[in-house]
Amino acid sequence: MVATGTENQSGKAFYVTTPIYYVNDAPHLGHAYTTVAGDVLTRWRRQRGEQVWFLTGTDEHGQKVLRTAEAKGVTPQEWCDKLVEEAWKPLWRHLEIANDDFIRTTEKRHTDRVREFVQDLYDKGEIYKGGYQGPYCVGCEEYKLPGELIAGEGEYTGKQLCPIHKRPVEILKEENYFFKLSEYGDKLLAHYEANPGFIQPESARNEVVSFVRQGLQDLSISRSTFDWGVPIPWDDEHVIYVWVDALLNYATAVGYNQNQDKFDASFPADVHLLGKDILRFHAVIWPALLMANGLRLPGRIVANGWLLVGGEKMSKSNLTGISPRDITSHFGVDAFRWYLLRAIAYGQDGSFSWEDLAARYTSELANDYGNLASRVAAMVGKYFDGVLPEASADGDAEKAIHDGLAKAVADADRKIGDDVEFQAGLQAIFDFVKQVNGYISEQEPWKVAKDDSPEGRARLATILYTAAESLRAVAVLLNPFMPASSQRLWESLGAEPALGPLAGQRVQDAGEWGRLPAGATVTKGAILFPRLEDKPTA
Numbered sequence: 001m002v003a004t005g006t007e008n009q010s011g012k013a014f015y016v017t018t019p020i021y022y023v024n025d026a027p028h029l030g031h032a033y034t035t036v037a038g039d040v041l042t043r044w045r046r047q048r049g050e051q052v053w054f055l056t057g058t059d060e061h062g063q064k065v066l067r068t069a070e071a072k073g074v075t076p077q078e079w080c081d082k083l084v085e086e087a088w089k090p091l092w093r094h095l096e097i098a099n100d101d102f103i104r105t106t107e108k109r110h111t112d113r114v115r116e117f118v119q120d121l122y123d124k125g126e127i128y129k130g131g132y133q134g135p136y137c138v139g140c141e142e143y144k145l146p147g148e149l150i151a152g153e154g155e156y157t158g159k160q161l162c163p164i165h166k167r168p169v170e171i172l173k174e175e176n177y178f179f180k181l182s183e184y185g186d187k188l189l190a191h192y193e194a195n196p197g198f199i200q201p202e203s204a205r206n207e208v209v210s211f212v213r214q215g216l217q218d219l220s221i222s223r224s225t226f227d228w229g230v231p232i233p234w235d236d237e238h239v240i241y242v243w244v245d246a247l248l249n250y251a252t253a254v255g256y257n258q259n260q261d262k263f264d265a266s267f268p269a270d271v272h273l274l275g276k277d278i279l280r281f282h283a284v285i286w287p288a289l290l291m292a293n294g295l296r297l298p299g300r301i302v303a304n305g306w307l308l309v310g311g312e313k314m315s316k317s318n319l320t321g322i323s324p325r326d327i328t329s330h331f332g333v334d335a336f337r338w339y340l341l342r343a344i345a346y347g348q349d350g351s352f353s354w355e356d357l358a359a360r361y362t363s364e365l366a367n368d369y370g371n372l373a374s375r376v377a378a379m380v381g382k383y384f385d386g387v388l389p390e391a392s393a394d395g396d397a398e399k400a401i402h403d404g405l406a407k408a409v410a411d412a413d414r415k416i417g418d419d420v421e422f423q424a425g426l427q428a429i430f431d432f433v434k435q436v437n438g439y440i441s442e443q444e445p446w447k448v449a450k451d452d453s454p455e456g457r458a459r460l461a462t463i464l465y466t467a468a469e470s471l472r473a474v475a476v477l478l479n480p481f482m483p484a485s486s487q488r489l490w491e492s493l494g495a496e497p498a499l500g501p502l503a504g505q506r507v508q509d510a511g512e513w514g515r516l517p518a519g520a521t522v523t524k525g526a527i528l529f530p531r532l533e534d535k536p537t538a
C-alpha cells in the first residue's frame with residue numbers, strides 16, 4: 001500500500017474518522033466494527049508518539065428520523081437526544097473507544113458551518129436550481145437510478161425495490177438545487193490516478209474508478225418535501241440533502257470557518273474509515289465538494305467489507321439484530337475488539353460467528369497468550385520468589401527470540417500503523433507469542449530448575465527473563481487492541497512506568513530488548529483470559 005502525501009506534515013495531527021452513524025439505527029456489530037478499527041488505528045499511532053485526532057458522531061437529519069419521531073410522539077430533536085445519550089455514547093464508552101470528539105449534525109457548530117459551506121458553493125456558481133423526478137429510497141435518503149432497482153416479490157409484487165433495503169422506492173418529483181458534480185469526473189479520475197493509495201482496498205478503488213468513468217450526473221443537494229434538516233441559506237423552502245450535511249462533519253468538527261488554527265492542525269482527514277456501502281459518497285461526492293470549495297482532499301478512504309454473520313447461534317438474527325453487548329457480556333470487551341480485527345482481513349468481506357469466536361478465544365487468547373503469561377509469572381514466583389532475575393547466559397535460543405521480536409514489531413507496525421491491515425499485524429504479534437511458547441517448551445525451565453549449580457541458576461534466570469521481557473513487549477503491541485488485559489499483564493510483570501503512549505511506551509521501543517529491569521516484582525495477577533466455562537454465561 002502507498003501512503004499518500006498528507007500524512008505526518010509537521011504540526012498536523014494524524015486525523016482519523018469513522019462515518020457519522022445514522023442515529024435512528026440501534027448500534028450494531030457493523031458500527032462497532034468500523035469504530036473499533038478507528039480506535040485501534042488511533043491508539044497505535046498514538047503509541048508511535050504521534051499526535052492523533054479521532055472523530056466519530058451521529059447523522060441526525062432526514063426524513064426517516066422525522067417519521068420515527070412522529071410515530072413516537074416526540075420532536076425529532078428529542079428523539080435524537082435520547083438515542084445519542086442512551087444508545088450511542090454509552091456503547092462507545094463500553095467498548096473503550098478513545099475518540100477525541102463526538103459530532104452531532106444537529107449541533108449549531110455544525111449547522112451554521114454547513115450553511116456557510118453551501119452558500120460558498122452557490123456564490124462560486126457550483127449550484128443551480130433544476131427539476132428532478134426519480135425513484136427515491138427513504139432508507140438510503142437517495143435517488144436511485146432506474147437500472148439499479150429490483151423487481152418486488154410477494155407482498156411487493158409489481159413494485160420496484162431498493163436493491164439495498166429491499167423495500168419499494170417512492171417516485172419523488174422536486175424542484176431542487178443541484179451541485180455540478182458532473183464537472184468533476186475527470187478531476188476525480190486524475191486524483192485517483194495520481195494517488196494510488198487514495199481508495200483502499202484495491203477492489204473498492206476499482207469499483208469507484210469504473211463508476212466515475214461511466215460519467216457522473218449532477219447531484220440534487222436539497223429537499224423541499226420535509227423540513228428536518230439544515231435550511232438552504234438563500235431559500236428556506238429547502239433543506240440541504242442529508243448526505244451533503246453529513247459529509248461536512250469531517251470539516252465542521254475540526255473548526256472549518258470557525259477556528260482556523262485548529263482546522264489547519266487537523267484537516268483534511270488522513271484516514272476516513274467506512275463500510276463499503278457508503279464508499280461512493282466518500283470517494284466521489286466528498287472529494288468533489290472539497291475541490292469545488294478549494295479545500296484539500298483527504299489522505300485515504302479505507303472501506304471495510306460486508307460483515308456476514310454465520311454459525312448456529314448468530315444465524316437466527318441478521319447483522320443488525322446483534323448487539324455488541326450480547327458478545328461482550330460473554331467474552332469480554334478485549335476479546336470482542338480483538339476478534340473483530342483478527343477474524344476478517346480489513347477491507348474484505350468476512351464471516352463472524354459465535355462458535356469461531358469461542359474457538360479462537362480458547363486457542364489463541366486463553367491458551368497461547370494467557371497461559372504463557374500465567375506460567376511465566378508462576379515460575380518466577382516459584383524459583384525466584386517473584387523477583388525477576390537477570391539474564392546472564394544468552395545463547396542462540398535467546399538470540400532467536402530477540403530477532404523474532406524485532407521482526408514482529410517491524411511487521412506489526414507497518415501492517416497496522418501504515419497499511420491499516422489489522423489482521424496481518426495481529427498475525428505477526430501472535431506468531432511471536434507462539435515462538436515464545438516454543439522457546440519455553442524447548443528450554444524446559446522446570447527441568448533446569450533441578451540443577452542448583454551456579455550455571456544451572458544462571459540458565460534458569462536467563463530463560464525466565466527472556467520470557468518475561470518478551471511478554472513486556474507483547475503487552476505494548478497488544479495494548480491498542482486489548483487495553484484492559486494488556487494493563488493486567490503489565491502490572492503482573494512489575495513493568496514501569498505505566499503502559500501507554502503518555503508514559504512513553506512507544507511501538508518502536510517495544511522491540512528494544514532489555515527494557516524490563518531485573519529486580520522487577522512479578523506477581524501472578526488475574527488470569528488474562530479466563531476459560532469460557534469458568535465465565536458466567538450471557
Ligand SMILES: [Zn+2]
Nearest residue numbers: 137140162165
Ligand atoms: Zn435503500
